[in-house]
Amino acid sequence: MGLLSKKDTKLILDPLSDDNPITIQVLGICSALAITAQLKPSIVMAVSVIFVLGIGNVVISLMRNIIPSKIRIIVQLIVVATLVIIVDLILKAFAYELSKELSVFIGLIITNCIIMGRFEAFALGNGPWRSFLDGVGNALGYGVILIVVGFFRELLGSGTLFGFKVLGDSVEKTGLYAIGYENNGFMVLPPMALIVVGIIIWVQRSRNKALIEDH
Amino acid sequence: MAVNRDKNSYTIGFAVVMVFVVGTLLAGLFMLFRPQIEANERFEKQQNILYALGVNLNSGPNDVAFIPTDIVSAEFAKYITKQVVIEGDQVIEDDNAFLIDVKKEATKAKNAAYTRKLPLFIGQKDGKNIYVVPVRGKGLWDAIWGFVAMDDTMTIQGVYFDHKGETPGLGAEIKQRYFMDDFAGESFLTGGSFNGIAVAKGNNDPKNLIKDDQEVDALAGATITGDGLSAMLQKDVKLYVPYFKSLNN
Numbered sequence: 364m365g366l367l368s369k370k371d372t373k374l375i376l377d378p379l380s381d382d383n384p385i386t387i388q389v390l391g392i393c394s395a396l397a398i399t400a401q402l403k404p405s406i407v408m409a410v411s412v413i414f415v416l417g418i419g420n421v422v423i424s425l426m427r428n429i430i431p432s433k434i435r436i437i438v439q440l441i442v443v444a445t446l447v448i449i450v451d452l453i454l455k456a457f458a459y460e461l462s463k464e465l466s467v468f469i470g471l472i473i474t475n476c477i478i479m480g481r482f483e484a485f486a487l488g489n490g491p492w493r494s495f496l497d498g499v500g501n502a503l504g505y506g507v508i509l510i511v512v513g514f515f516r517e518l519l520g521s522g523t524l525f526g527f528k529v530l531g532d533s534v535e536k537t538g539l540y541a542i543g544y545e546n547n548g549f550m551v552l553p554p555m556a557l558i559v560v561g562i563i564i565w566v567q568r569s570r571n572k573a574l575i576e577d578h
Numbered sequence: 579m580a581v582n583r584d585k586n587s588y589t590i591g592f593a594v595v596m597v598f599v600v601g602t603l604l605a606g607l608f609m610l611f612r613p614q615i616e617a618n619e620r621f622e623k624q625q626n627i628l629y630a631l632g633v634n635l636n637s638g639p640n641d642v643a644f645i646p647t648d649i650v651s652a653e654f655a656k657y658i659t660k661q662v663v664i665e666g667d668q669v670i671e672d673d674n675a676f677l678i679d680v681k682k683e684a685t686k687a688k689n690a691a692y693t694r695k696l697p698l699f700i701g702q703k704d705g706k707n708i709y710v711v712p713v714r715g716k717g718l719w720d721a722i723w724g725f726v727a728m729d730d731t732m733t734i735q736g737v738y739f740d741h742k743g744e745t746p747g748l749g750a751e752i753k754q755r756y757f758m759d760d761f762a763g764e765s766f767l768t769g770g771s772f773n774g775i776a777v778a779k780g781n782n783d784p785k786n787l788i789k790d791d792q793e794v795d796a797l798a799g800a801t802i803t804g805d806g807l808s809a810m811l812q813k814d815v816k817l818y819v820p821y822f823k824s825l826n827n
Contacts, residue, residue, distance in 0.1 A: 431589040438596065445600050449607060456611040459618035459647075 367496070374496040378504030380571075385508040386564045387574065390476040395509055396556040398468050402525055405513030407454075407461055409506025411469060413499055415446045416478050420498030422446075423486035430487075439482045440473070447472045477505055512559045520550030621647045623676055624654040630710050630725035630738040631701045633657050640755050657701045658710075664696040664821055675699065680714045680723070680814075696817055701727075708735050711818050715810025718802040719743040722752065726815060730825045732766040734775070739807070749803030757797060763789040766811075772819045774812035777804035 367375070384390045398404045422442050423430075430438050451469050454462035462469065472478065481501050486494040517523055522530040522540075531538015533546055549555055568574045582588060625644035628634065633653060635643035645653045654676075661675035675697040687694035699710040706729055714723040724739035737758050744750040751757055764775050778793040779801070786794055796804040 429583070429592070431583050431592050433584065433589050434593060438592075441596060441600060445604060448604055452607055452611050452615070455618065456614035459615075459622065 371493065371496055374493060375500040375503070378497075378501040379507060380504075380567070381574065383504045383508065383567075384477045384480075384501050385505055385560065386567055388477075388480075390480055391505050392557075392560070394468055394471060394475055395505075395512060395560060396553045397471075398465065399509055399513040399516055399556050399559075400520065400551050401517045402510070402513040404461070404465055404468075405509045406506075407458070407465060408468065408472075409502070409509050411450045411454075412472060412475065412477070412505055413502040414450060415443065415472055416481060416498040416502040417495055418498075419443055419446050419478060420481055420486040420494040421491045423482045424489060424491045424494035427487050435487070436479075436483075439479055442482070443473050443478050477501055508560065508563060511563065512556055515559055516550045516555060519547050520555070522546050618647070620677070621650050624650045626738045626740065627676060627699055627710050627725050628654060628657060630727040630736045631657060631699075631708055632703055632727070632736045633701075636755075642753065642755055642758075657703075658699050659702055660700040662698050662700065664698060664818070666693045669821070672697075680712045681721070684714065694817070696821075698818065698821065703735070709818075709822070711815060713810050713814040715806050715813065717741050717744045717752075717806045718749050718800075719745070722803065722806060722810060724810075726761075726811070728766070728822075730822065732772075732815075732819075732822050734761045734764050734766075737761045741803070744803050745800070747799075748797065749800040751797050751800065752803060752807060757794075760786040760794040764792060764794065765790070766792075766815055768792065772816055774808065774815070776808045779804075 378384060381387065385392065385395055394408060398408050419442050423439060426438070447469065450472070451462065454465070454469065481498055485497045489497070514524070518529070522528060522533055528538075530544065531540045533540050625647070628645055628650070629642070633645060635641070635645065637643070644650070660671060661673055663670045663672045663675050663678065676699065678695055678697040680697075683694050683696075686692050697712060701708045701710065708727050708729060710725050710727045712723070712725055714721065716722065720742035722739065722741040722744065724737060726737050727735040729735060739752045739758060741750060741752060744752065761775065766772055766774060773792050776793050777796045779796045781791065781793045781795060783791065783793065784795045
């Protein structure tokens with residue numbers, strides 16, 4: 364047996380596919396729409412959420428036996444808010460331009476339903492190690508979707524990846540643009556994020572029929 | 579569990595301890611990171627001033643590309659030949675004039691006895707002296723600010739605007755090239771008197787070809803941000819008029 368038991372591995376892997384917070388539980392959609400116009404902010408947002416949810420789940424799990432039940436939700440909010448402020452400070456100190464670009468969205472991690480959802484549903488009833496795995500797993504599931512959406516939106520919308528012109532130069536008409544290819548400006552706008560997420564959900568459900576609910 | 583977690587005293591005690599722990603932690607981290615954060619803010623200011631002066635890495639028609647942070651201090655020292663602080667009639671040279679907080683100075687100046695410190699950055703471009711002044715005002719939601727680069731006749735050479743929380747797609751467009759570039763060539767003076775520059779709707783000059791009308795075309799859907807920007811230019815640039823008059827005497 365390795366470092367992780369079978370049950371522990373499931374905690375990490377399930378949210379990546381069959382129990383994905385975005386495509387199956389449809390949580391955390393707001394930030395998925397807002398920051399995925401480019402790949403770089405998507406990745407930073409994913410890393411920030413992994414940090415906040417991984418550590419937050421451990422903190423809540425460690426405190427699960429001493430948190431007064433009357434102010435449970437407030438305590439959870441304080442933990443998220445504290446971690447988010449720490450992320451914000453670190454970004455301001457070491458990635459200033461990125462922090463300006465993400466500005467309000469970092470603060471909005473607080474309202475990301477995935478985080479409070481995992482605190483309430485998992486960390487309050489499980490030990491720190493399992494909570495950590497659950498937190499990282501769910502944040503990864505969220506991050507994977509963010510990065511996939513960011514990849515397609517930046518590639519098709521701006522013809523770049525991480526700001527590099529991978530399809531040629533749209534102004535000078537080189538590369539693909541020389542044979543008449545044009546960027547799809549609509550990809551940069553928020554509605555396209557919804558449509559890309561919708562396509563991912565479609566692909567996922569058609570590959571795994573068990574995910575389709577009966578009506 | 580021995581403790582009764584439903585008791586009010588326990589709940590209040592827990593809240594107090596938690597607030598204390600969290601407060602201490604965040605205050606400590608803020609102190610730890612503060613030097614780095616302040617350095618970043620200084621670099622940003624230098625980048626913005628240089629941008630207004632026309633020192634930037636713009637390549638495409640829509641780029642707003644700054645000098646990278648690691649070389650911005652050196653570039654700033656190279657292009658900004660002189661920094662001065664104007665206090666009433668006095669003009670004092672001060673190499674740290676760019677650190678003056680325009681917001682704090684504006685608040686202090688509400689007291690009539692206080693002489694406001696006005697920072698001014700003098701640079702060279704194409705053999706001409708260019709004067710960069712900071713401006714700060716109110717948009718629709720929050721603060722807007724920027725830097726205006728002018729020659730000695732108060733004709734704009736370049737501007738940079740930024741905002742804290744204007745609406746994306748509407749007011750936030752003030753930091754886009756197509757809006758900022760319109761200002762170049764407009765003059766604050768008509769026949770020697772200060773008139774300001776208005777962000778105007780329906781000025782029948784959407785391409786901004788007429789440069790002596792003291793108007794630039796407004797952004798659709800951003801009336802209050804635009805009006806705030808006109809007011810900001812009117813109010814803050816006017817403070818420098820005596821200095822510019824003294825230049826030409």
